[in-house]
Amino acid sequence: MLSRVGLNTWKCANRCAIPRTFRSITTKTTITEHTTGRVIKLTDPDQPEMGDYENVEGVLSQDRDPYAKYDDQQNRRNFNEPLNVDADMYDMWSPDYFNFVSDGTAVKHNAIFFSLVFGFGALIWYFQLNPEKPAMPRSYPFGGLAKELGSGEEKTDFFYRVRPDLSAESELGFLPKESDVEKNKEEYTKANADFIQA
Structure with a gap:
């Protein structure tokens, strides 16, 4: 049908x-x-299907001046402009072409880039431009309070403890109990011995 x-x-x-x-x-x-x-008369005997069409040299549209005035601004073409036979390979919608450079140029560009990155890092390290922390890192005594948080044995201490600062513990030890607190406690106990049951 x-x-x-x-x-x-x-x-x-x-x-x-x-x-x-x-x-x-x-x-x-x-x-x-x-x-x-x-x-x-054929313009190109190897391509007889073109007949007498004068094939112009192909110019990649992406390489044309984007700020020039065209009749078709998006495709960078003018009205009645002669086209190459393979114009679809040169227009704005063709695959991108890469301008390859020699190996020496590529190595030079990479060397400049990485030397700048590492030079910047070395400058910060040498002049100590990175600011220090405004506060001390938090640390917990007695191996990160592993026993206090529920660890039953040394094998499980690692899972229970909270980030201890072991270097500070070894250098400074633990703060002793304040003598004023102990003295005040004793005086309070003596003064209120009638009300405190032992």
Whole structure:
């Protein structure tokens, strides 16, 4: 079953006289058009399908000046501008082309980049430009309070403890109990011995 568009196309093909052009290669550099007898000199004998079309050199649209004024600004093309046969490989929608550099240039660019990065880091380290912490790191005594937090044996201390500062513990030890606190406690106990049950 034909669709309406297909049926109309079939009717038009039978009614309308469509002029057909028959061409054949007569020599290596010419084509003869049989309906008119015109002889067409080929611009490129290796591509006879181009006929006498003057193939212009392909210019990548991405390399054209983006600030110039074009009739089609997005595609960077002008009206009636001659096209290369492979224009679809040179337009704005073609794959990106990379401008490759030599190995020596690439090594030089990478060396400059990494020397700047490491030089900047060395400058910060040498002049000590990084500020110190405004506060001491938090530390918990007695191995990070592992026993106080529920560890039953030394094997599980690692999982229970809270980041101890072991170097500070070894250098400074633990703060002794304040003598004032102990003295005040004793005086309070003596003064209120009648109310405190032992």
